[in-house]
Amino acid sequence: MGANVFMFYLFSATILFFALLAVTSRRILRAAVFLLFALVATSGLYFLLQYQFLAGVQLALYAGGIVVLIIFSILLTHHISHKFERPPVMKLFSGLLVAAIGAAVTVFSIADYPFKASAALPIDTDMRVIGLQLMGTGKNGYALPFEVISILLLAAMIGAIVIAKKKN
Amino acid sequence: MTFNIYDFTELTRSIDDGLKAVMSPGWALFTELVLIGLVFLILYALIGLFLVYAERKVCAFIQNRLGPNRVGPVGIFQTIADLIKLLMKELIPIKNADKLLFNIAPFIVIIASFMAIAAIPFAKGLHAIDFNIGIFYVIAVSSLGVVGILLAGWSSNSKYSLIGAMRSGAQVISYELSVGLSLLTIVVFAGTMQLSGIIESQANGWWIFKGHIPAMVAFVVFLIASTAETNRGPFDLAEAESELTAGFHTEYSGIKFAFFFLAEFMNMFIVASMAVTIFLGGWMPLHFGTGNLFNHIMDFIPPLVWFFGKTFVVIYIMMWFKWTFPRLRIDQLLTLEWKYLLPINLFNILFVAFLTLMGWHF
Numbered sequence: 001m002g003a004n005v006f007m008f009y010l011f012s013a014t015i016l017f018f019a020l021l022a023v024t025s026r027r028i029l030r031a032a033v034f035l036l037f038a039l040v041a042t043s044g045l046y047f048l049l050q051y052q053f054l055a056g057v058q059l060a061l062y063a064g065g066i067v068v069l070i071i072f073s074i075l076l077t078h079h080i081s082h083k084f085e086r087p088p089v090m091k092l093f094s095g096l097l098v099a100a101i102g103a104a105v106t107v108f109s110i111a112d113y114p115f116k117a118s119a120a121l122p123i124d125t126d127m128r129v130i131g132l133q134l135m136g137t138g139k140n141g142y143a144l145p146f147e148v149i150s151i152l153l154l155a156a157m158i159g160a161i162v163i164a165k166k167k168n
Numbered sequence: 169m170t171f172n173i174y175d176f177t178e179l180t181r182s183i184d185d186g187l188k189a190v191m192s193p194g195w196a197l198f199t200e201l202v203l204i205g206l207v208f209l210i211l212y213a214l215i216g217l218f219l220v221y222a223e224r225k226v227c228a229f230i231q232n233r234l235g236p237n238r239v240g241p242v243g244i245f246q247t248i249a250d251l252i253k254l255l256m257k258e259l260i261p262i263k264n265a266d267k268l269l270f271n272i273a274p275f276i277v278i279i280a281s282f283m284a285i286a287a288i289p290f291a292k293g294l295h296a297i298d299f300n301i302g303i304f305y306v307i308a309v310s311s312l313g314v315v316g317i318l319l320a321g322w323s324s325n326s327k328y329s330l331i332g333a334m335r336s337g338a339q340v341i342s343y344e345l346s347v348g349l350s351l352l353t354i355v356v357f358a359g360t361m362q363l364s365g366i367i368e369s370q371a372n373g374w375w376i377f378k379g380h381i382p383a384m385v386a387f388v389v390f391l392i393a394s395t396a397e398t399n400r401g402p403f404d405l406a407e408a409e410s411e412l413t414a415g416f417h418t419e420y421s422g423i424k425f426a427f428f429f430l431a432e433f434m435n436m437f438i439v440a441s442m443a444v445t446i447f448l449g450g451w452m453p454l455h456f457g458t459g460n461l462f463n464h465i466m467d468f469i470p471p472l473v474w475f476f477g478k479t480f481v482v483i484y485i486m487m488w489f490k491w492t493f494p495r496l497r498i499d500q501l502l503t504l505e506w507k508y509l510l511p512i513n514l515f516n517i518l519f520v521a522f523l524t525l526m527g528w529h530f
Contacts (some may be wrong), residue, residue: 003194029322033269036315056304064344071318072337080266080325116431126300127361 007048014041026084029074036067053125174470177293189331204296208285212434219433220247223487230491241283257422262324265419269323274420274427276316281434283309288441289363291451302363303355305443307348310397311434312358314340317399317406317416319387320428324419332415335498336399336406342505343403347395349513353386353520354379354446367450374449380528382520387447389410389509389516391485394439396501399432405498448482451475 015038022034039062046055087095137143187196221236221244228235236243262270276417284306289295299305314337321333355361357379358369369375376383407415417428444450451471455463497503 003197006194028265029319030269033272033315033319040312052299052301054306056301056308057297060304060308060311064308064314068311068314068318068337068341070332071315071322072341075318075322075330075334075337080264080322127304128359165329 004048008045011041011044011048014038015045026086028082028084029071029077032067032070032074035070036063039067042163051125053127053130169427175292180293189351208282208296211224212282212285212430216430216433217247217251219437219453219483220250220429220442222483223433226484226487227491230488232404235406238373251426254426259424260421262419264325266323266325267321270419271424273316273320273323274424274431276319277313277431278316278427278434280309280313280316281431281438283312284438285434287363288438289367289445289450290388290475294472295364298362298364300360300504302366303351303361303442304444306438307344307351310435310438311340313431316431320420321408321416324416326419328412328414328418329416332406332408332412332418336416339399339403339405339501340397342502343393343396346389346509346513347397349510349517350390350393351442351446353382353513355381356517356520363445363450367452368445370449370452373455374447374452376447379520382516382523383447385512385516388444388521389513390443390447391482393505393509394443395486395489396505398435398439400436400486402495403501404462404490404491404495405501416489436483436486437479439476440479443482444478448478449474 018034018038018041022031022038025031025034039058043055043058043063046052046058133140134142134146183277184196184200187199187418191199224246225235225243236246239245239249257379261267286296287299287302287306287309317336318333321329321331321336324330354375356365357375358366360366360369366375368379372378376387379386399406405415409415412418417425420428453463453466453469453471453474453476455466
């Protein structure tokens with residue numbers, strides 16, 4: 001077993017283990033921390049694939065950004081002694097069923113797809129290429145989605161300010 | 169095996185070849201990982217001990233005192249004695265704390281700084297991992313440390329810790345923006361995010377000299393924002409002793425407290441070495457013009473001396489900040505970031521982009 005394969009199994013096992021803990025933990029902050037570990041391990045997978053830009057985005061946005069915001073909001077709203085009650089059996093089973101169906105669909109579609117090893121040279125994922133593509137208006141350019149998403153974000157920010165603003 | 173203090177590429181390659189000759193590639197990789205890990209652990213401990221001593225001496229110097237002077241000549245073994253004391257201290261368990269998170273928190277803080285230190289180029293060829301997104305990686309990884317501080321504050325189940333953690337969270341999330349944007353100005357100049365590439369681009373002059381005024385502005389903004397991001401004074405609201413006992417690490421004792429303490433000093437070292445790598449030429453010697461005697465003399469000084477020398481100058485400036493300025497209030501802190509540093513930074517980046525497009529930098 002090569003070092004590559006070993007690391008793949010290590011990261012995958014970490015992701016699965018902490019993902020399970022994140023949904024089964026009854027203390028909300030612990031769930032957030034387990035989610036953080038699962039996300040960091042996912043960025044490890046991207047590093048393994050040598051897609052360093054995506055790995056950096058995963059670390060900066062998900063691990064360093066979103067999870068920090070989640071933890072921050074838990075800090076503001078929850079007390080340390082708070083513990084969620086066990087879910088009723090019916091909900092537990094329906095949740096398991098939905099998860100099983102989702103997993104089955106994913107596994108079947110992956111098994112169905114003919115993965116072929118390609119002899120083509122790896123595409124350069126330099127920052128310059130990504131930047132040009134993101135702002136490009138030609139073929140495969142992302143200028144329009146980029147602008148639309150920035151307007152959405154602006155709207156969300158203005159909405160948040162209006163809601164948080166005190167009267168008068 | 170040739171050993172050259174100016175270029176470590178051959179040394180590292182010969183170690184790699186030697187290991188691959190005696191064992192399979194997988195085990196060679198594993199041995200290299202262990203070796204590099206050990207080197208970083210030792211470096212981490214040594215730099216940490218030295219910085220604590222340096223901080224106490226600088227503080228004493230600024231306050232017109234002597235500082236530590238009993239253990240060893242001029243007190244140089246003081247921090248080693250402190251370390252032994254911290255190792256032998258009792259770890260006090262907290263009854264109503266969330267034990268798991270309470271114990272994990274110091275490790276998250278220290279792992280984040282370990283991940284960041286891996287990307288720092290110490291000399292030519294002395295560079296653990298050279299990502300093509302180097303700067304972005306360091307920014308991403310250093311934003312993980314705040315998770316440890318937030319967890320420490322919450323899981324201690326104490327109001328002082330919680331207030332300290334809340335302040336620290338607000339502070340780090342805000343100042344991360346300025347750190348990232350000020351580094352981005354030099355990325356625009358250099359045209360690459362790879363740390364080794366940025367150093368190569370400074371062979372004919374450091375960016376702080378080549379980049380005109382915008383590079384100076386970015387450097388000053390980086391110094392302010394990164395001092396805030398490492399929770400150091402005058403931005404140490406998270407552990408404001410006069411109001412919050414010790415802030416987020418009030419309930420920690422012994423070696424767990426030492427972890428937070430050490431991580432703070434190492435983060436300062438990482439931030440200073442990033443400033444050196446990006447603005448001050450990394451391990452490149454100081455040059456004026458081309459081919460004169462001064463440049464030749466400077467070339468004889470080994471790159472490791474240049475790197476650590478420049479880093480400790482930046483660290484001295486950061487210590488100078490801490491012992492000169494009074495601590496800010498939380499609203500002043502956020503005003504400084506959102507109303508001053510961020511707009512300055514955004515205009516600076518536009519200006520730099522214009523300069524680079526016109527080709528007006530050296």
